[in-house]
Amino acid sequence: MSDSNRAPVRPPMPRRGPGGGGGPFGGMGMPVEKSLNFGPSARRLLGRLRPERVAVVAVILLGVVSVVLSVIGPKLLGQATNLVFDGFVSKSLPAGATQAEVIAGLRAAGKNQLADLLSGMQLHPGHGIDFAALSSVLLITLALYVFSAVFMWLQGYVLNGVTQRTVYRMRRDVEAKLNRLPLSYFDRTPRGELLSRVTNDIDNISQTLQQTMSQLVTSLLTVVGVLVMMFVISPLLAVIALVTIPLTLLITAVIAKRSQKLFVAQWSHTGALNGQIEEAFTGHALVKVFGRQKEVAARFADKNDELYRASFGAQFVSGIIMPSMMFVGNLVYVAIAVVGGLMVASGSMGIGDVQAFIQYSRQFTQPLSQLGSMANLLQSGVASAERVFELLDATEQSPDDREEVPAPVSPSADASADTNADADVNAETGAVAAPGTPLPGRLAFENVSFRYDAETPLIETLSLVAEPGQTIAIVGPTGAGKTTLVNLMMRFYEVDAGRITLDGVDIARLPRAELRSRMGMVLQDTWLFGGTIRDNIAYGRTGASEADILEAATASYVDRFVHALPDGYDTVLDDEASNLSAGEKQLITIARAFIARPNVLILDEATSSVDTRTEVLVQRAMRALRQNRTSFVIAHRLSTIRDADLILVMEHGSIVEQGDHDQLLAAGGAYARLYEAQFAAPVEG
Structure with a gap:
């Protein structure tokens, strides 16, 4: 835009260009850091799983079955160990004796400790290992582990669908939200920061859900199942193992509290760095022109260093959780081994049960360690979710009025060619309308007031009437409010007071899509999409035919240069349209406005990038386009608006002044001073 007032100053974004101003490397503000509100944000993120309730229940049930099968395994392996150990000991005992006789003989010989050990075993003196029973136990154990793995795979398959569909809906909601946000939001939000939330943060949420949900469900179920089995085997050892839980919770809470702010800072710095990179590379030509590569590199290094420190701190602090959990688990393992060995020696517990309990203790501490290690992933994911939720919670533009209003009249596609003798001719503008049909496009400002900042006056009680078919030129110094008028016409911003009407209808009562479909706009800053030249021209009207495209291209003189391109209208433009000159890009945007056939045409320095010869041709095309249309022309080159009504x-x-070119020059006021400054000064030089 040519008007510096387009961007609001509310809220202010810190800028650090040369001398404290902007520039190609001075526009990115640092997002405000704040403590992560973990609980509410985590609950809100889980709330987005609500549409997947059935699938989540299936995930839990599959996890329960898988965990139950895997938890039974160590108990059966303990029985296998007992069979092997009992058979080995039984073979060394005299055949024909009973277990009670052997134990009594040992006590009579004063070997009470050995007798206590044997009393806790199932012995068959003289017999070896019962391989039939051992084979049966091992086959059952193998089957349990196989089925556990199958159910675990099914759980992962269902969970993957749950995660991807949830993230899909989040991306869809973000896209829909972006379309509902007012222009002021994009004016005050760095593009790199916005892109970081839409891409990096959502990807991080996807990874967090994918990696933690399965482990979270499985780990919690495993803790419960293993705890039940441990109490079945030995309540005393189970109580010893339970010491792990409060220690785990305490360590996790202390470390997580310190790492929360670091994860928020990590993703805030990521967004700021992306914004700085996007800005620097978008304006890389200016960076090179002014020789500011070192400054850009230094700023990148500083921001990269901030991101490094925040990321390192977050990962390091949260990474302490896993080793801490392993240390606690090893302490519990030692305690279980010592107490379990004493119980085996006393005959109150079998060696296979001790082996099974040690396995259960590992299974018990492992999910607790996993839960601890997931803390960093959860904090990182919830930090990203909070940033996305901030975007989803941003104030939207006011909804369209649902009240039925009469729609402005659309011009006929061939209105400009309708010059029959029965037509009505506007005596002031020369515009042509069909007999008895009011010419559409009357735009009126009625006591309009508007401020970007409540403390800074801009437009106060402005009244203006643009009659149908008139060409209204708007001139003035930078910052005068020219482009602000355009923003208000298009309802990019809402007026603070007064109203704007189109053909007698308050535009605030018109749906924005309806209003903007009746306005065509050509900006000073050209913007073309990645695609063919044909697609970019046709973008101006849905369903445009090939004939429409060729007509618009010919009228705007795109057809004059497009045939020199290798693929003509099928030439593919990249995102920056770097394979076209600035003037050629401008001509395509003009063709896009031609094909839209709007009631009101807005030209914001539309010929600023066109050479002098092409400008003459474009001015002729503009005059044809402006027939039967109200036109607003924002111009700095006064030579382009001499024929304005x-x-x-x-x-x-x-x-401050209004009139035609000759009247304003004769008045000798502000316009005359602008004209003299633009044309007299070069002559004097």
Whole structure:
């Protein structure tokens, strides 16, 4: 835009360009850091799983079955160990004796400790290992582990669908939200920061859900199942193992509290760094022109260093959780081994049960360690979720009025060619309308007031009427409010007071899509999409035919240069349209406005990038396009608006002069001074 007032100053974003201003490397503000509100954000993230309730229940049930099968395994392996050990000991005992006789003989010989050990075993003196029973136990154990793995795989398959569908809906909601946000949001939000939330943060949420949900469900179920089995085997050893839980919770809470802010800072710095990179590479030509590569590199290094420190701190602090959990688990393992060995020696517990309990203790501490290690992933994911939720919670533009209103009349596609003798001709503008049909496009400002910042006046009680078919030129110094008028016409911003009407209808009562479909706009800053030249021209109207495209291209003189391109209208443009000159890109945007056939045409320095010869041709095309249309032309080059029906001179948001070119020159006021500054000064030089 040519008007510096387009961007609001609310809220202010810190800028650090040369001398404290902007520039190609001075526009990115640092997002405000704040403590992560973990609980509410985590609950809200889980709430987005609500549409997947059935699948989540299936995930839990599959996890329960898998965990139950895997938890039974160590108990059966303990029985296998007992069979092997009992058979080995039984073979060394005299055949024909009973277990009670052997134990009594040992006590009579004063070997009470050995007798206590044997009393806790199932012995068959003289017999070896019962391989039939051992084979049966091992086959059952193998089957349990196989089925456990199958159910675990099914759980992962279902969970993957749950995660991807949830993230899909989040991306869809973010896309829909972006379309509902007002222009002011994009004016004050760095593009790199916005892109980081839409891409990096959502990807991080996807990874967090994928990696933690399965482990979270499985780990919690495993803790419960293993705890039950441990109490079945030995309540005393189970109580010893339970010491792990409060220690785990305490260590996790202490470390997680320290790492929360670091994860918020990590993703905030990521967004700021992305914004800085996007800005620097978008304006890389200016960076090189002014020789500011070192400054850009230094700023990148500083921001990269901030991101490094935040990321390192977050990962290091949260990474302490896993080793701490392993240390606690090893302490519990030692305690279980010592107490379990004493119980085996006393005959109150079998060696296979001790082996099974040690396995259970490992299974018990392992999910607790996994839960601890997931803390960093959860904090990182919830930090990203909070940033996405901030975007989803941003204030939207006011909804369209649902009240039925009469729609403005659309011009006929061939209105400009309708010059029959029965037509009505506007005596002031020469515009043509069909007999008895009011010419559409009357735009009126009625006591309109608007401020970007409540403390800074801009437009106060402005009144203006643009009659159908008129060409209204708006001139004035930078910052006068020229482009602000356009923003208000298009409802990019809402007026603070007064109203704007289109053909007698308050535009605030018109749906935005309806209003903007009746306005065509050509900006000073060209913007073309990745695609063919044909697609970019056709973007101006849905369903445009090939004939429409060729007509618009010919009228805007795109057809004059497009045939020199290798693929003509099928030439593919990249995102920056770097394979076209600035003037050629401008001509394509003009063709896009031609094909839209709007009621109101807005030209914001539309010929600023066109060479002098092409400008003459484009001006002729513009005159044809402006037939039967109300046109607003924002111009700095006064030579382009001499034929305007009405010229408005704006200063500080107010119209200080109005009239045609000759009248304003004769008045010797602000317009005459602008004209003299633009044309007399070069002659004097």
